[in-house]
Amino acid sequence: MNIKTHTSINNSISCSKYNYKNSSRQIYPNTTFKGHFGAEKFEKNKLGYIIKETGFFRDLQTKNFVCDYIKKNFINNNKIKILIGGCSTGEELHTYNMLLQDLACKLELTGFDVSETSIKAAKSNSFLMQKIKPIPKGYMDVSFQYKRTLQDSFLAFENKTPLTDEQKKLKELFDEYFTISNIVPNIPKKSLSLKIHQWFLKWVKIYPPEFENKTVILNPNKEKNYNFILGDIMELDNITKGEQADVITFTNALYHILTEPVSYNSTRRLHSNAYKTFEELAIKLKKNLSPNGIFVLGEEEKTQLMDDKIIPTVLKKAGFIGLNKTKTHQANVWINNVK
Numbered sequence: 001m002n003i004k005t006h007t008s009i010n011n012s013i014s015c016s017k018y019n020y021k022n023s024s025r026q027i028y029p030n031t032t033f034k035g036h037f038g039a040e041k042f043e044k045n046k047l048g049y050i051i052k053e054t055g056f057f058r059d060l061q062t063k064n065f066v067c068d069y070i071k072k073n074f075i076n077n078n079k080i081k082i083l084i085g086g087c088s089t090g091e092e093l094h095t096y097n098m099l100l101q102d103l104a105c106k107l108e109l110t111g112f113d114v115s116e117t118s119i120k121a122a123k124s125n126s127f128l129m130q131k132i133k134p135i136p137k138g139y140m141d142v143s144f145q146y147k148r149t150l151q152d153s154f155l156a157f158e159n160k161t162p163l164t165d166e167q168k169k170l171k172e173l174f175d176e177y178f179t180i181s182n183i184v185p186n187i188p189k190k191s192l193s194l195k196i197h198q199w200f201l202k203w204v205k206i207y208p209p210e211f212e213n214k215t216v217i218l219n220p221n222k223e224k225n226y227n228f229i230l231g232d233i234m235e236l237d238n239i240t241k242g243e244q245a246d247v248i249t250f251t252n253a254l255y256h257i258l259t260e261p262v263s264y265n266s267t268r269r270l271h272s273n274a275y276k277t278f279e280e281l282a283i284k285l286k287k288n289l290s291p292n293g294i295f296v297l298g299e300e301e302k303t304q305l306m307d308d309k310i311i312p313t314v315l316k317k318a319g320f321i322g323l324n325k326t327k328t329h330q331a332n333v334w335i336n337n338v339k
């Protein structure tokens with residue numbers, strides 16, 4: 001395994017860039033979707049290897065709920081402060097920026113992440129869009145694991161099937177903010193071992209996914225009211241600097257701080273201090289959220305943590321109330337209930 005070490009946030013986190021070249025995970029190693037090449041390893045809080053994935057309009061049902069809440073409860077604020085934790089390369093922040101365009105003059109969006117690589121990419125205002133190429137007849141299609149991640153491909157590529165009314169509205173909104181560029185995406189070259197492995201898969205009639213790639217660039221007139229910084233959610237006080245936020249999101253990212261890897265093949269479990277760590281975070285959230293401010297989690301948090309109780313148990317104890325719980329789904333938007 002090749003490890004290239006570099007310094008991260010205020011030198012308190014040892015961050016390493018992982019190179020798949022000599023890894024046993026060679027079948028789909030590029031994780032090239034959404035501009036993420038490989039993974040990063042963080043030693044702090046037993047984060048292990050972080051496989052990053054993101055996309056425009058991901059978890060749209062939750063984002064629409066959050067936007068409705070903001071419009072109903074913070075419309076009279078002079079400023080609406082939103083913190084996007086684990087922001088990766090910035091797609092989530094720009095999604096909120098688009099969905100809340102009517103409040104653009106009031107928005108103050110800050111994305112933070114422990115990854116220097118991700119923050120650098122987010123600041124570039126250019127984004128990799130990908131679409132899975134058709135699988136030739138006679139081959140087994142194993143591209144299913146990418147399809148959820150690439151659900152936003154309709155924004156940049158022509159589609160054989162007609163867009164839904166919702167997709168048409170999202171694409172129209174997206175086109176206001178982004179332009180397809182002639183810049184060729186910087187896709188890493190395949191190693192010889194990977195080429196041999198993929199040749200073998202094709203020989204046994206398994207077709208490894210291949211992608212069409214495009215770059216989209218944020219339009220210059222939309223480059224305002226947001227910022228990207230290095231930051232660790234467990235050091236939230238350093239990010240807010242005493243100024244409370246109205247919304248703090250940490251979507252589909254709790255597993256980074258509450259679980260540890262059992263193996264590199266994505267098997268994880270809650271680490272021994274998971275409840276204590278989350279309780280510490282809940283106290284920080286309580287302190288740094290405005291009255292009736294909300295903490296937003298992802299729609300896959302329960303599955304990633306493999307624990308039904310940790311989220312409601314800890315957040316209720318800290319004084320949060322779940323806003324969008326249903327008979328079949330656990331709440332993932334929590335209000336800072338200030339009596």
